[in-house]
Amino acid sequence: MSTNTEPVQSDATVASRPRPTWWVKLIAFAACLLTLWHVGASFLWIAPYSALREIPTQNVLASYMLPMFGQSWSVFAPEPINGDYHFNVRALIEKDGEETETGWVSATDVELSMIRYNLFPPRAGIQSSEVASNQMNAYNDLSGEQQAVAALDFDEDDWEDWMVRSFDKLEGDDNPDTTEYMAAEHLATAYATQVAYAIWGADAVVKVQYRVSRQNVVPFAQRNNPNAQRPDPTFSTTGWRLPIEEKGQSREDFADVFRAQFERTQQ
Numbered sequence: 117m118s119t120n121t122e123p124v125q126s127d128a129t130v131a132s133r134p135r136p137t138w139w140v141k142l143i144a145f146a147a148c149l150l151t152l153w154h155v156g157a158s159f160l161w162i163a164p165y166s167a168l169r170e171i172p173t174q175n176v177l178a179s180y181m182l183p184m185f186g187q188s189w190s191v192f193a194p195e196p197i198n199g200d201y202h203f204n205v206r207a208l209i210e211k212d213g214e215e216t217e218t219g220w221v222s223a224t225d226v227e228l229s230m231i232r233y234n235l236f237p238p239r240a241g242i243q244s245s246e247v248a249s250n251q252m253n254a255y256n257d258l259s260g261e262q263q264a265v266a267a268l269d270f271d272e273d274d275w276e277d278w279m280v281r282s283f284d285k286l287e288g289d290d291n292p293d294t295t296e297y298m299a300a301e302h303l304a305t306a307y308a309t310q311v312a313y314a315i316w317g318a319d320a321v322v323k324v325q326y327r328v329s330r331q332n333v334v335p336f337a338q339r340n341n342p343n344a345q346r347p348d349p350t351f352s353t354t355g356w357r358l359p360i361e362e363k364g365q366s367r368e369d370f371a372d373v374f375r376a377q378f379e380r381t382q383q
Contacts, residue, residue: 154185157172157177157180157181157185158181158185158187160172160177161177161181161185161186161187162187183243183246186246198332198333199330199331199332199333200245200330200331200333201224201245201248201249201252201328201329201330202222202224202225202244202245202248202328202329202330202331202349203222203223203224203244203245203247203248203304203307203308203326203327203328204220204221204222204223204224204326204327204328204329205220205221205223205308205311205312205315205324205325205326205327206218206219206220206221206312206324206325206327207312207315207316207321207322207323207324207325208321208322208323208324208356209316209317209320209321209322210320210322211320215322218315218316220327221311221315221378223244223307223308223311223374224244224245224248225381226374226377226378226381227240227241227242227243227244227245227377228241229377229380229381230377240373240374243307244307244311247303247304247307248304248328248329248330250300250303250304251300251301251303251304251326251328251352252328252330252352253300254296254297254299254300254301255297255300255328255352255354256352257292257296257297258292258294258297259286259288259290259291259292261286261288261291262283262286262291262292262294262297263352263353265279265282265283265286266279266297266301266352266353266354266355267353267354267355268282268355269355269356269357270355270356270357270358271323271355271356271357271358272358273358275357275358276298276301276302279298279301280294280298301354302360304326304328304354305324305326305357305359305360306360306361306362306365307326308324308325308326308357309321309324309359309360309361310361310365310367310370310371310374311374312324312359313359313367313370313371314367314370314371314374314375314378315374315375315378318367321359323356323357323358323359324356324357324358324359325354325355325356325357326354326357327351327352327353327354328351328352328354329349329350329351329352330349330350331346331347331348331349331350332346332347333346334346335347
C-alpha cells in the first residue's frame with residue numbers, strides 16, 4: 117500500500133497568492149509589444165526589400181534602426197565588406213588674429229582606438245566609418261560635373277542652398293538627383309564640425325574640411341601571396357565648408373569623449 121506524501125494545497129492557500137497588479141500587467145504587455153516590434157522591424161530591415169517595408173514605411177524603419185540597431189548581411193557572400201573607410205578632418209583656425217590651416221586628423225583612427233582590445237566596445241567607435249561610407253557611396257553616384265561642384269569651397273552663409281543651386285545649374289540628363297548626396301554632405305560636415313570643435317576649440321574654428329577615403333583589402337585571388345599589397349585608396353574630393361551644428365547636439369559631451377581619446381592616441 118503506497119502513501120501519497122505530496123502536500124495538498126487548500127483552496128485558501130491558492131486564493132491567498134497575490135495577483136499581479138494592473139501596472140505590472142501593463143508593463144508586461146508593453147514589453148511584449150516592444151519585443152514584437154523590434155523583432156519585426158529588424159527582420160524587415162535585414163531582409164531584401166519588399167512591399168512589407170512600406171507597412172511601417174521606410175522612413176520609420178530607418179529612424180528606428182539607425183544608428184543604434186543598424187545591421188546588414190554585408191559580412192557574408194556574395195558581396196562581403198572588402199575595404200576600410202577613413203574620415204579625416206582639418207580646420208582653418210583663428211589665433212591671435214591670424215588664420216592657420218591645421219593638419220589632417222583621422223577621426224576614424226581615434227574612434228577605432230576606443231573599441232580595439234575592448235570587451236565592451238562603445239557605439240561611438242564606428243560613427244565616422246558609417247558617415248564616411250554613406251558620403252562616399254553618395255559621392256560615387258554623382259556625375260563628373262557634380263563631383264567637380266562638390267570639390268569647390270562652400271564657406272559662406274547659406275552655403276548648402278548655394279551648393280544646391282550650383283548643382284541645379286548643370287545641364288544634361290546624365291546628372292542624377294543630388295538629394296541623397298546633400299543629405300550625406302550635411303551629415304559629414306556636421307560630424308567634421310564636432311571633431312574640429314573637440315580638438316581645436318569652437319571659438320577658434322573658422323571653417324572645416326573633411327576627406328573620405330576607402331582602401332580595399334588584398335584581392336582574394338592574391339590572399340596567399342606574401343608580397344601582395346592593398347590597392348591604393350580612393351578619395352571623395354570635397355572643399356572647405358562653414359561649420360554646421362544640429363539642434364540638440366552637445367558639443368561639450370562630444371568633446372569630452374572624443375578629445376580625451378584623441379589625446380590618448382597622441383601619447
